[in-house]
Amino acid sequence: MNEHYPFQNPPLPYAYDALEPYIDExxxxxxxxxxxxxxxxxxxxxLLPHPELHDKSLVFLLTHQNLLPxxxxxxxxxxxxxxYNHIFYFSGLTPDADRPIPDPLSAFLIESFQSPEKFKEKFKAATLSVFGSGYAWLTIEPTGRLCIFVTKNQDTPLPAGLFPLLNIDVWEHAYYLKHYNERAAYIDDWFHIADFARANEHLLSFLHA
Ligand SMILES: [Fe+2]
Structure with missing residues (x-):
């Protein structure tokens, strides 16, 4: 995707039907x-009427709102x-379902949540707690501790100083056609195709920054 204006919609990194049967085509x-x-x-x-913002990145725009006109x-x-949230979401899904969680992410999950299974329980509860539309995120704090974080609407964890590893979109448009109003069933399906290898890559880039 473009680093700055004009932003573009990058193609999905897999086929539209690649996430079946967990998310429908x-x-x-x-x-x-x-x-x-x-x-x-x-x-x-x-952004069109503001050429002074045309060289600014998405992350800059999201973390410097006090500088915007x-x-x-x-x-x-x-x-x-x-x-930002949708590109992160789509790139955090994989057709290779149910792959094991790699290290060091697996070790971080055990340290922070006792086990990957406990993490999934807490993450599901946080995702269910989103009132209305929003996202749940697995993030890492500047201290290096993992943190489950919930955002409303299209807010991001960036202004809170959190480094995102994985997110789930719980706007109803993400699941209503297949799962109707059963957000819990969508979350259970999402766990099968959540790309923990991708989250692990984000973790490694944080650790090596
Ligand atoms: Fe969405």
């Missing part, structure tokens, strides 16, 4: 081609967040 088409595309279009529209903070926060 139609949901992936709508979610990627319409929902994410709308955030990309709206972000570019918000009056009237742009909310549309940029919502739409830059929508772009």
């Amino acid at each position: 139609k949901t992936m088409h709508l979610h990627h081609d319409r929902h994410l595309q709308t955030y990309v279009d709206n972000l570019n529209a918000a 009056c009237g742009t903070q909310i549309p940029i926060r919502n739409n830059a967040g929508g772009v």
Whole structure:
């Protein structure tokens, strides 16, 4: 994806039906081609009249809201967040279901949550606690401790100083066609295709930064 304006919608890193039976093909088409595309279009529209922001990255836009021109903070926060969160979500899914969690992430999960199974219990509870629309995240604090973090709407964990490893989108558009209103069933399916190898890569980049 572009580092700065005009932002683009990157293709999925797998086929639309690759996550079946856990996430259905139609949901992936709508979610990627319409929902994410709308955030990309709206972000570019918000940035168009502000050439001074055209060289700024998504992360900069999300972490320097106090530097944004009056009237742009909310549309940029919502739409830059929508772009960042969705790209992170799609890239954190894998067609290779049920792969073991690699080290060092597995060791970090054991240290922070006693076991990967306990982590999944806590992560599921946090995800179910999202009131309305939002995300649950596995993040790492600057101290090096793992932290489960919940965000509303299209907010991100970045302003809180957290380094994201994995996220789950719990807006209803992410699961309603297949799972209806059963968010718990969607979360259970998501665990099969959550890309813990990708999360491990993020952890390694944090540790080596
Ligand atoms: Fe979404």
